[in-house]
Amino acid sequence: MARAAYTQTLSRALNEAVQRPRTPYYGAFTQVLQSHVHALLAAESPDSAAVAARLHRDLRDAFEGK
Amino acid sequence: MSRSGRVRGNTGTRGRALPAAALGCLFALVSAACSGGPGGTAPPGKDAGASDRGPIVVASGLDVTGSGGVRQQLIEEWNRRHAGSEAEQAKLVELPGGADQQRSQLLGALQSGSAGYDVVNLDITWIPEFAEAGLIRPVPADEPVDRDFINRVHRTTLWKGRSYARPFNTDVGLLFYRPDVLEDAGIQPSRQPTVNWTWRDLNASIKTLALSPRRGEDQAGWTTQLKQYEGLTVNAVEAFATAGVELADEDGSYTASEAELKKGLDELLARTHHERILPSAVSSDETATLADFAAGRVAFLRHWPYVYGALRTLLPPDAYSVNRLPGTSVLGGQNLAVASDSPRAGNARALIEFLTSQESEQCLLDAGFAATRASVYNSSSRRCWPRVAATLRPAQGAPRPPAVRRPRRPPRRGRAARTTRGRWRGPRTPRP
Numbered sequence: 001m002a003r004a005a006y007t008q009t010l011s012r013a014l015n016e017a018v019q020r021p022r023t024p025y026y027g028a029f030t031q032v033l034q035s036h037v038h039a040l041l042a043a044e045s046p047d048s049a050a051v052a053a054r055l056h057r058d059l060r061d062a063f064e065g066k
Numbered sequence: 067m068s069r070s071g072r073v074r075g076n077t078g079t080r081g082r083a084l085p086a087a088a089l090g091c092l093f094a095l096v097s098a099a100c101s102g103g104p105g106g107t108a109p110p111g112k113d114a115g116a117s118d119r120g121p122i123v124v125a126s127g128l129d130v131t132g133s134g135g136v137r138q139q140l141i142e143e144w145n146r147r148h149a150g151s152e153a154e155q156a157k158l159v160e161l162p163g164g165a166d167q168q169r170s171q172l173l174g175a176l177q178s179g180s181a182g183y184d185v186v187n188l189d190i191t192w193i194p195e196f197a198e199a200g201l202i203r204p205v206p207a208d209e210p211v212d213r214d215f216i217n218r219v220h221r222t223t224l225w226k227g228r229s230y231a232r233p234f235n236t237d238v239g240l241l242f243y244r245p246d247v248l249e250d251a252g253i254q255p256s257r258q259p260t261v262n263w264t265w266r267d268l269n270a271s272i273k274t275l276a277l278s279p280r281r282g283e284d285q286a287g288w289t290t291q292l293k294q295y296e297g298l299t300v301n302a303v304e305a306f307a308t309a310g311v312e313l314a315d316e317d318g319s320y321t322a323s324e325a326e327l328k329k330g331l332d333e334l335l336a337r338t339h340h341e342r343i344l345p346s347a348v349s350s351d352e353t354a355t356l357a358d359f360a361a362g363r364v365a366f367l368r369h370w371p372y373v374y375g376a377l378r379t380l381l382p383p384d385a386y387s388v389n390r391l392p393g394t395s396v397l398g399g400q401n402l403a404v405a406s407d408s409p410r411a412g413n414a415r416a417l418i419e420f421l422t423s424q425e426s427e428q429c430l431l432d433a434g435f436a437a438t439r440a441s442v443y444n445s446s447s448r449r450c451w452p453r454v455a456a457t458l459r460p461a462q463g464a465p466r467p468p469a470v471r472r473p474r475r476p477p478r479r480g481r482a483a484r485t486t487r488g489r490w491r492g493p494r495t496p497r498p
Binding site: 010013017018020035048051060 | 221295307
């Protein structure tokens with residue numbers, strides 16, 4: 001793949017990308033998200049509804065710095 | 067450069083609502099994690115007249131571009147250009163450890179004022195925390211925004227309406243793929259990734275691959291970083307954003323509902339279904355996923371731009387390609403900010419302007435980072451500083467060294483990967 005094509009692809013991707021959540025409590029946010037999501041992905045039979053409920057509760061706290 | 071070093075704005079937020087980690091360091095100033103790192107970088111001192119003396123100390127994570135350390139090279143170029151001025155000499159302090167350790171060290175060092183850092187190279191995710199804690203200075207309000215910075219990248223420097231930094235290097239998720247593996251499974255170039263690919267297209271291709279008798283038991287469609295670390299956060303946020311789920315607004319207030327979270331999680335589950343993804347993805351980071359891709363265990367890989375350069379030495383040119391990541395992709399990267407307590411903020415700002423100039427950004431792109439300026443991508447920027455360019459590895463377009471370990475076909479039992487594991491650690495955002 002030509003380098004010119006690569007830089008065009010990269011430029012386009014940068015112009016469309018989004019940020020992760022912006023918060024002074026980023027460390028807490030990312031820990032909470034990682035632990036719930038990793039447990040979900042590692043589960044034998046993943047229950048996204050149950051994880052969503054727990055994640056919702058913990059993310060609310062994390063973004064409030066609790 | 068005669069800007070005053072005064073801290074402007076932000077006084078209203080200083081000291082309010084310090085994040086827990088910052089408080090932890092305040093109460094544990096003696097601990098190594100908070101003292102500015104091992105080796106005890108001697109503080110330049112805050113005595114009278116310190117502002118007239120150098121060096122300008124830049125704290126950054128380890129430079130692991132594999133290109134001779136482009137950040138160090140850029141600082142050496144700055145020093146050569148200011149050879150007559152002791153006050154303007156700069157020094158790079160590289161912090162060991164993963165991203166989270168670096169964050170703790172920088173927080174502790176800036177809170178205590180003990181390390182004497184003038185410029186900090188912050189992961190973009192840390193800007194709100196450092197800004198809110200009053201540890202970094204806002205860019206002077208009268209300084210016009212440099213429109214050459216890619217807008218979305220510039221926005222990573224903002225917190226509550228003010229810019230606190232300049233974007234040094236950026237990062238974004240991309241879809242790498244193996245044209246040789248796809249063709250071997252009967253997927254012709256016309257059915258390989260385009261800029262318009264969606265996850266539906268990717269999944270269809272993965273399904274075709276799985277049906278190919280030429281694929282082995284230990285091979286899968288794609289892989290990505292799902293180990294429990296920052297890479298998992300990136301992948302989850304990409305799935306959430308693709309499903310239209312945002313977790314917080316610009317000011318950091320949580321905005322998602324339980325139903326939206328379920329929608330985002332279901333999107334991630336669909337992507338990572340065992341019929342699609344390499345099972346080891348759930349314990350894989352950047353290095354492991356790159357090795358799996360290089361070994362032909364997957365045809366698709368979500369990864370960062372530095373991999374484009376890294377693959378050059380791992381695979382023949384016709385065995386890899388890259389396109390947009392289907393759906394929504396997440397930004398990474400680092401921003402340069404002036405420490406609030408720096409006694410030499412004017413010189414620090416001048417150094418930051420140099421490090422983020424068109425020339426420097428071109429050097430960063432050449433070294434394998436993603437540059438933050440639009441002009442670097444449309445070839446209208448000035449060239450990389452010649453003396454820096456000379457130290458970087460050969461440009462991507464240059465003739466390749468004779469390849470070793472280059473399978474004509476994807477290896478049945480992925481031998482090549484083991485030898486590459488651990489070799490490439492690029493300037494990616496998350497670290498294990």
